Amino acid sequence: MQTTATSAESPAAHAPTSPTGGPPDRSRTAIGHRALWMIVILALVAGAYAWYDQRQGVDALRGDVAQRLASGDAAAAQSRSRESDLANALRDAQARLALLDARLSEFQSQQAALEALYRDLAPSRDELALSEVEQILVLANQQLTFGGNVQAALAGLQVADGKLARLDRPQLGPLRRALARDMERLKAVPYVDIAGISIRLDQLIDAIDALPLAKDERVAAPRPPAVPASDPAWLRFLEGMWNDLRNVIRIEVSDRPPAPLVTPEQSFFLRENLRLRLLSARLALLTRNERSFEADLRAASGWLEQYFDPQNRQVQAALATLSQLRSIVMPGEIPDLGTSLEAVRTLKAAADRVPAPGR
Numbered sequence: 517m518q519t520t521a522t523s524a525e526s527p528a529a530h531a532p533t534s535p536t537g538g539p540p541d542r543s544r545t546a547i548g549h550r551a552l553w554m555i556v557i558l559a560l561v562a563g564a565y566a567w568y569d570q571r572q573g574v575d576a577l578r579g580d581v582a583q584r585l586a587s588g589d590a591a592a593a594q595s596r597s598r599e600s601d602l603a604n605a606l607r608d609a610q611a612r613l614a615l616l617d618a619r620l621s622e623f624q625s626q627q628a629a630l631e632a633l634y635r636d637l638a639p640s641r642d643e644l645a646l647s648e649v650e651q652i653l654v655l656a657n658q659q660l661t662f663g664g665n666v667q668a669a670l671a672g673l674q675v676a677d678g679k680l681a682r683l684d685r686p687q688l689g690p691l692r693r694a695l696a697r698d699m700e701r702l703k704a705v706p707y708v709d710i711a712g713i714s715i716r717l718d719q720l721i722d723a724i725d726a727l728p729l730a731k732d733e734r735v736a737a738p739r740p741p742a743v744p745a746s747d748p749a750w751l752r753f754l755e756g757m758w759n760d761l762r763n764v765i766r767i768e769v770s771d772r773p774p775a776p777l778v779t780p781e782q783s784f785f786l787r788e789n790l791r792l793r794l795l796s797a798r799l800a801l802l803t804r805n806e807r808s809f810e811a812d813l814r815a816a817s818g819w820l821e822q823y824f825d826p827q828n829r830q831v832q833a834a835l836a837t838l839s840q841l842r843s844i845v846m847p848g849e850i851p852d853l854g855t856s857l858e859a860v861r862t863l864k865a866a867a868d869r870v871p872a873p874g875r
Contacts, residue, residue: 523750532649534740536628539837557763566745574717575641575697583616590706593652600628608858623662623764638666641683642683642867643864643867645679645680646860646863646867647864648676648679648862649680649691649860650677650857650860650861652672652673652675652676652865653672653673653676653853653857653860654671654857655672655856656668656669656673656676656853657669657852657853657857659672660850660852660853661852662802664710664802664803664804664850665710666702666705666850667707668706669702669853670699670702670703672729673695673699673702673853673856676695676856677692677695677696680692680695680696687863687866688863689738690859690863691810691856691860691863692860694855694856694858694859695856697855698851698855698856699854701851702851705850705851706845708844708846710801710802713798713801713841714801715838716800717794717797717801717841718798719837720794720816720834720837720838721791721795723830723834724787724790724791724794725787725830726830727787727820727824727825727826727828727834728824728828728830728831729783729786729823729824730822730823730824730825730826786819786823789819790816790819790820792835793812793815793816793819794812796812797809797812797813797816800812801846804846806846809846813838813842814842816838817835817838817839817842820835820838821835
């Protein structure tokens, strides 16, 4: 306590003195006190302003923070809402995916069942090709057997060989070799224009009714001499009557043998028999019966020469046509396609014994 009082009195003891050596000036002290109070007031004002300014900044910061917090809450709420929607959509998608998986499994099982059924029912490509080749060979063999159409049969064999060549299977080699042998045999058969010969025979058959018979041949009567116009009328009348009487009986001299007399009924049957002979020749042509074909043509030529007018152009043309047809050399024995048919049927039987893969 004593030390504190001593310290309080030391400023007064050391206070400045006036120049005259008296006590300090009170006015100067009052000014100092005022300045001190002014400084204190300014400091308080500055502190208050600083506090106010800081308070405003804090309020603004709080408002900004509150606004941002509100925006964040709204965004969070919106995010939660979207998350909920996404969760619902995800659940729907998962449900649909599960449904699609179930349908896919069902479809795969149905597809497997259909493929198994198709493998059981549908033949393979090789089996189809062999069936087609067999049908082609059967048709070609029928062309040879019933029609003797070598060219059609050869074309059928070439088509069958082309189908087998596109397959390119080693096991088809024996069948292709059999087809090659049959094609060489067919190429060696002489070509006969069956269609052209049949057309010429049909033309002869159609022309039979127009051919004149030998009994109908007549020598043209000589022209009567002209009656002069200067003769009297009674003389011209007598000469015309004489010419008519001369034409009643005519004597014809011919170096040919007499034509056989054929009644109208016999002429009808003659033409029909000639037509039947030509039809028989056409049938023999289709069946490659050379002996019957030549015999029918020879008989038809003999009837034309005997009963029809040989001086007529139509009869001469018919005889020339028959002579040309008789000179045609008919092919001998026509080969069949039994070797190729046996080869394709053997391959089909072997394919039926081997089960298809997956059965």
